[in-house]
Amino acid sequence: MGKSKEVGGMGFRDLECFNTALLAKQGWCLVKNPDSLVAQILKEKYYPNGNFLETPLSKRALYVWRSIWNAKHLLKEGLMWRVGNERNIKIWGRKWLPSPTTYAIQTPVRELDSEAKISELIDQDTQWWNIPLVREIFKEEEVGMICARDVWLECNAKIQKSTSDEDDFGHILMKLLDRLEDSDFDQVACIARQVWLRRNKLVF
Numbered sequence: 001m002g003k004s005k006e007v008g009g010m011g012f013r014d015l016e017c018f019n020t021a022l023l024a025k026q027g028w029c030l031v032k033n034p035d036s037l038v039a040q041i042l043k044e045k046y047y048p049n050g051n052f053l054e055t056p057l058s059k060r061a062l063y064v065w066r067s068i069w070n071a072k073h074l075l076k077e078g079l080m081w082r083v084g085n086e087r088n089i090k091i092w093g094r095k096w097l098p099s100p101t102t103y104a105i106q107t108p109v110r111e112l113d114s115e116a117k118i119s120e121l122i123d124q125d126t127q128w129w130n131i132p133l134v135r136e137i138f139k140e141e142e143v144g145m146i147c148a149r150d151v152w153l154e155c156n157a158k159i160q161k162s163t164s165d166e167d168d169f170g171h172i173l174m175k176l177l178d179r180l181e182d183s184d185f186d187q188v189a190c191i192a193r194q195v196w197l198r199r200n201k202l203v204f
Helices: 015-032 037-046 063-070 072-078 131-137 140-147 169-179 182-203
Strands: none
Touching: 015 037, 015 063, 015 072, 037 063, 063 072, 131 140, 140 182, 169 182
8 A cells, every 4th residue: 555656556655654644534424413423322422411522541441442532633633613603612622713824822821811711802782892991902813804704604695705816895795696696695795894883893
């Protein structure tokens, strides 16, 4: 298996790394498909009250589970939380910011507890970020990244975030409307209004 493909091998340069990657992929399947039969069986046995990423290794774990668990570190390196309807993510020590380096909060723990959840940054009346609190706790560059994350929640709608080379918003809007049905226009108007309101709150 380690021989070059040119001489009839499979070209694997490091079988140990390849095996770890396959085990990490099995761990990802447990995270992505928690309702699968295998995931339900393993959850019942090893983490009935938690999740795969947070559960400690049991001393009596079988070899198969121990192998998957030991590859979890590789999975954690590449995973990032997406803040949508899930508000139980820890503020510190979790990757949830769109920063290209750490993807995690770098501001030291001050106002809130180190175990505080993102839900504590949400204004329960408006269901938006509590911007005065966010500005009080975090660095300025992190404030911008945090407050930009509540406009586009996880959904299956046809209207989604995208990039464009157009400088004129009117042209962008016309192209968007050309591709949508009449029933989608109200949603476009609501989203545009929310974007504008969020922009004003950040600027003023």
